[in-house]
Amino acid sequence: MHGDKRMKLLRGFLILLTLGLLGYGFYQAIYVAPTEATMGDVQRIFYYHVPSAMVSFLFFFASFVGSIIYLATRRNHPSRALAADALALASAEVGVVFCTVVLITGPLWARPVWGIWWTWDARLTTTMVLWLVYVSYLLLRRFAAGPQMQTLAAVLAIFGYVDVPIVYMSTRWWRTQHPAPVIGGGDGSGLAPSMATALWWNVLAWLAWGILIMVVRYAVERRRQRVEQHAALRALESSLEVAL
Amino acid sequence: MKRPSLKSTYLWTHLAKDLRIEWRSKDAINSMLFFALLVVVLFSLAFDPTISVSRQIAGGILCVATLFASVTALNQAWARELRHQVLDAQRMTPAPAASLFLGKVIANFLFVSVVQLLLAPLFIMFYNLRALGQGWLLALVLPLGTWALVVNGTFFAALSIRTRNRELLLPLILFPIFIPAMLAMVQASTAILTGESDPDLWIKMLAGYDVIFTTICLLLFETILHAE
Numbered sequence: 001m002h003g004d005k006r007m008k009l010l011r012g013f014l015i016l017l018t019l020g021l022l023g024y025g026f027y028q029a030i031y032v033a034p035t036e037a038t039m040g041d042v043q044r045i046f047y048y049h050v051p052s053a054m055v056s057f058l059f060f061f062a063s064f065v066g067s068i069i070y071l072a073t074r075r076n077h078p079s080r081a082l083a084a085d086a087l088a089l090a091s092a093e094v095g096v097v098f099c100t101v102v103l104i105t106g107p108l109w110a111r112p113v114w115g116i117w118w119t120w121d122a123r124l125t126t127t128m129v130l131w132l133v134y135v136s137y138l139l140l141r142r143f144a145a146g147p148q149m150q151t152l153a154a155v156l157a158i159f160g161y162v163d164v165p166i167v168y169m170s171t172r173w174w175r176t177q178h179p180a181p182v183i184g185g186g187d188g189s190g191l192a193p194s195m196a197t198a199l200w201w202n203v204l205a206w207l208a209w210g211i212l213i214m215v216v217r218y219a220v221e222r223r224r225q226r227v228e229q230h231a232a233l234r235a236l237e238s239s240l241e242v243a244l
Numbered sequence: 245m246k247r248p249s250l251k252s253t254y255l256w257t258h259l260a261k262d263l264r265i266e267w268r269s270k271d272a273i274n275s276m277l278f279f280a281l282l283v284v285v286l287f288s289l290a291f292d293p294t295i296s297v298s299r300q301i302a303g304g305i306l307c308v309a310t311l312f313a314s315v316t317a318l319n320q321a322w323a324r325e326l327r328h329q330v331l332d333a334q335r336m337t338p339a340p341a342a343s344l345f346l347g348k349v350i351a352n353f354l355f356v357s358v359v360q361l362l363l364a365p366l367f368i369m370f371y372n373l374r375a376l377g378q379g380w381l382l383a384l385v386l387p388l389g390t391w392a393l394v395v396n397g398t399f400f401a402a403l404s405i406r407t408r409n410r411e412l413l414l415p416l417i418l419f420p421i422f423i424p425a426m427l428a429m430v431q432a433s434t435a436i437l438t439g440e441s442d443p444d445l446w447i448k449m450l451a452g453y454d455v456i457f458t459t460i461c462l463l464l465f466e467t468i469l470h471a472e
Contacts, residue, residue: 132420136416140404143404143408159460163420163423167424
């Protein structure tokens, strides 16, 4: 009971923090950051597009780690494995949401700036494949049932994660339209300091939002697991009573 | 009764069994062949490409035709083991799971290759093909691409065998993972057919993909087989 209360307080604090950060990030992106010289106001979509991409990669990585922990511990520490599985599921779902945002904001930005909605360039292709892989991961989780589903899903998550760098390299050799990395991309790259400030506030804000949703989703999944275990135990007990 | 002393004996037993079943029924090869033929005819009919255009798109069509056709056969590859609880028996044998997997992969690889060989003359006819690059390199690209498809396909077919809608699930999880190999296969065969660019890099990448995914499949197959 005590732990529950503390969790609730923590969650309330996280909600307030997230809302504050989102508000400040919006203010920075729309009012403080300067208008970009050649692209104009359309460039402000950058403050949502790039943070979403960063955060989605982070959550997919969390899902990959959760899947590995699940596979490694499922025999010896079943309860820890279940927690890892819930983490993998929750972060994959949040990652897919962010990835969807990236895939929607990207074409919206590309159309006025490049003159096209879409091109099969390295980063666009990688993001698209990443999205496809994790949607198929969520589909597999829906189609299979029981503890075997968790093992199968964890295996698929590992396959998907290994696939991504290969996709990236292959499309880089193929063609690249997307701008070279602006941040840490070597000489001549770099953002105006005021733009960087707005960017990092938005990264922080959307990361906080993602963590909040993930924590809630994780709690829901843990509760579902507990209900399932309880039901299984009840079924086992009632079958024993019949036998007696 | 003498126990087989070599790991390869297990592999050979699995492979011989799958080949014998296929030799008697010819289910997989017939259905794949007809399906691939339909795809080739439909594309040729729908686009009616000129000679130069067909050089550009033939690699892609061949790859997609193989992909669609092999999914129909791969779905059956494990479903056949479900009858009479054969798969449960396989789980209990002391033989290494990897040999079961590898035997099936090699068998399916042979089936798909036979289909490609039979399809090649028709393909050349419908699309009026003549390679402008080094045509013999196709003998390297196609097996590499087919291996990439079959090794992942067999693995995911085993993965989806115990789920609902398994026939539907296999392409849904196989296609996203297969995308880089498909890209490499298409780029390499287009480079060979048009003779405009060097397919070297793509062949290396296809080989790398094969090595990486064959390794992961062999490592994780035991987990899949014994998932409960």
